[in-house]
Amino acid sequence: MWRAASKQVIRTVGSSLSDLSPLAKQLHVLYPVSRLSSLRKASPGSKKIVGVFYKANEYAAKNPNFLGCAERSLGIREWLESQGHQYIVTDDKEGPNSELEKHIPDLHVLITTPFHPAYVTAERIKKAKNLQLLLTAGIGSDHIDLKAAADAGLTVAEVTGSNVVSVAEDELMRILILIRNFVPGYQQVINGEWNVAAIAYRAYDLEGKTVGTVGAGRIGKLLLQRLKPFNCNLLYHDRLKIDPALEKEIGAKFEEDLDVMLPKCDIIVINTPLTEKTRGLFDKERISKLKKGVLIVNNARGAIMDTQAVVDACSSGHIAGYSGDVWNPQPAPKDHPWRYMPNHAMTPHISGTTIDGQLRYAAGVKDMLDKYFKGEDFPQQNYIVKEGKLASQYL
Template identity: 30%
Template sequence: MPVKRLSVVVTRRLPEVVETRMKELFDVTLRDPDTPMSREELAAAMRQADVLVPTITDTIDAGLLGQAGEKLKLIANYGAGFDHVDVATARQRGILVSNTPGVTTEDTADMVMALILAVTRRIPEGLKVMQSGNWPGWSPMANLGGRLGGRRLGILGMGRIGQAVARRARAFGLQVHYHNRKRVRPETEAELEATWWESLDQMLARMDIVSVNCPHTPSTFHLLNARRLKLMKPSAVVVNTSRGEVIDQNALTRALRAGELAGAGLDVYEQGSELNPRLHELANVVLLPHMGSATIEGRIEMGEKVIINIKTFADGHRPPDQVVPGMF
């Protein structure tokens, strides 16, 4: 007698190779067209599926989990971040949650450096001049940016991505500093030539560039608030590729408009795709549409991790990337 295949609902389109493998292994419902599911669609999916495969665009809160059917036993998140899923409520309802950690480390660290370079060397401004067709020619004082070598980089969150950023930063001649919940091992500090700051306030006041690489948790919400942004030097730059909620976006906008900060490079935003419109007006701000992990290699590896988590669960074992309340 054939073994019954798990019913799996995927909320967004994934790379073709990932979808093909899912169809081979599971009774899968794929998303077409590639648009975020409405709350009603998510509720319906959670009533019909054994496994839901959501992404960051799906907010799965206690109210939605309350509408889940008895079948739903696993939320296999496509992505490392899971603050859009109420993990504690899911656990109370007997629903496991998994994620895909480690896959996007190198890609996101690359994007951190890209944003640092873009802001400090004024690359978007140069592109705009060239694309306008009105470049008047080279001038010794035109488009002057700043040299990276010798500057102090403060990394907020020294996990996998923070350490990958530190390795890249050293190659550019940046001095690496960091603030973390816990100090990293001495051998890691030595390898990265990184200086730990127990006080975030003291670190911020002395940095030329600050990179946000910590997860969004209740303790990191608005960690960079108006008070802390005012501690930073007017010549400093802020880069965020982690979670938008870590920075008070309105306070950051005010600081940039007032000349209290030299610039910002943002790939994530506090209200998802909704930005403070005044950010668009600032020449010293580089805005990207959440591209930090956007490589085909990374997307496929994320899909492979999702499949492994589902397959392991189907075989009666704990998913290797299971998330439990209080992990961060």
């Protein structure tokens, strides 16, 4: 459905989402409508909405559908201002003198993204006396102090499902890049070299390898489906089992005990949210129990890994390759050790912010804002904090 919605957006959207009413109507048909019952209720009148997005600079003009940047601001400025709301957009989010900090005391809605996260601390929540709603344009709201948000009666929501295809495709790409030892080969070409042996001695086929995903939610399931044609041995660990019919179709095996599954894997993919239970999940001890030469892909959250333990294991060869687009913190400082460790294929946080993903999460944010103004509920799966309660995946 999201894919169909994306195609509809691509046909109708230019530099603004003001023409997205067909998609908005489609979304309204999909989900039941009821009265909003959050603790800090929406009140009538003009709202001050602040969005924090990365700057695109010269790239903003290169694609009219590049909606996720500060310059395009999700394409909702005209729509918001036509209804009398104030819309402030910035990329300046850090420190007491930042542009974001100036607006904290009187904003009503804060829109953030995982790609250029504005860290919403308990201190900021305390200062935000008018704040009612925190929206994540994308998936993953761990840059927000969710307990503080719940205690303050705020609603936290994200555009669930908006970039799952984008991330799952990116994970598959990273698996292939690592197992075929692609990056050193590309670097040879850039450097004017030609040494096939230096690449081939650690390049393998994906077929027949055991791939395990830690987490088999929306992204994990899509990845498993995409791996099926490669004839891998597929394992997954999660709180809940996949639907039996889908599990049989994919040919994936459920592993209840994470520490039993991990040593079996040639390739491990992280697909679990960052919670207090998963923070530092892959520490030195757990990594030491993995198969020597394991490949790891992590597009979930950087803090799930012990940073130095990953560096040490890549340096020793225990981890033969590590790839992902998530760091701790973000943006990653220039001296972050993952930039310089051997056998990595890291990128900035890009997997969920493809143009197609941006079209979907921009439309989803607009739809939720429209419901917020009308005092209506969001789609249930979009809530991360509602009525003082956290979604189950964050417990």
